[in-house]
Amino acid sequence: MATLGGTITMTSPSPGASVVPTQSAQELLAATPELAGLADLTVETLFTKPGASLRFGELLDVLDWGEQRVRQGADGIVVVQGTDTLEESAYLLDLLWPHEEPLVLTGAMRTPDQASPDGPANLTAAIVVACAQASRGLGAVVVINDEIHAARRVRKQDSIALGAFSSVSSDRSAASTRTTSPSPTTSSGPRSWGRSPARTSASLSWRRPSETKATSSAC
Secondary structure: OEEEEOHHHEEOOOOOOOOEEOOOHHHHHHHOHHHHHOOOOOOEEEEEEOHHHOOHHHHHHHHHHHHHHHHOOOOOEEEEOOHHHHHHHHHHHHHHOOOOOOEEEEOOOOOOOOOOOOHHHHHHHHHHHHHOHHHOOOOEEEEEOOEEEEOOOEEEOOOOOOOOEEEOOOOOOOEEOOOOOOOOEEOOEEOOOOOOOOOOOOOOOOOOOOOOOOOOOOO
8 A cells, every 4th residue: 555645644733724745654554453454554655745746757656666566466556645636646547557456546535633534434445445356457446435436437526525536427337335235236237347448347345344354465
């Protein structure tokens, strides 16, 4: 898991001051100790920046980092960043990601200091999806607010709401991580992710950590 900054890492340096990205990957992990029980995690802070400040060169560095982790045996990659450019980052990385191992992006709409922060739940869901065998071959996906979105379909449509992201698709290709059904479906058939023809579409589901354990050795 690599962190790039964003709202999920933002704190206020003094009372009344604006929040800025400060927390490291290690601090995020320490704040949500349940994450350590999901998989054998390696965490690293690559950047500490707002999402809108990320540049193409830095995203290529993220790509290189993820490829190195996969070569070292990771079963999945999680990238944490600001939501302002989450869809753009996901799309770029999806175009360039060559591996069967999934690359999962996530973030948060609320800072850690706000009431009911969504960061811990998003991190938990992202790690579970990254470790799922059914995620292999899907390329890059966005996991946020208990939903999984294809990189090529996801859009941020609200600047405040927890459900800020949706998938633009004629068949509503976003799947909910809240379901316990093995094959989430819509009225038109199984939910699938909008992948390029060269890659596989699949349906995913998950159970919360209290109900299941990750079988991945590294994620």
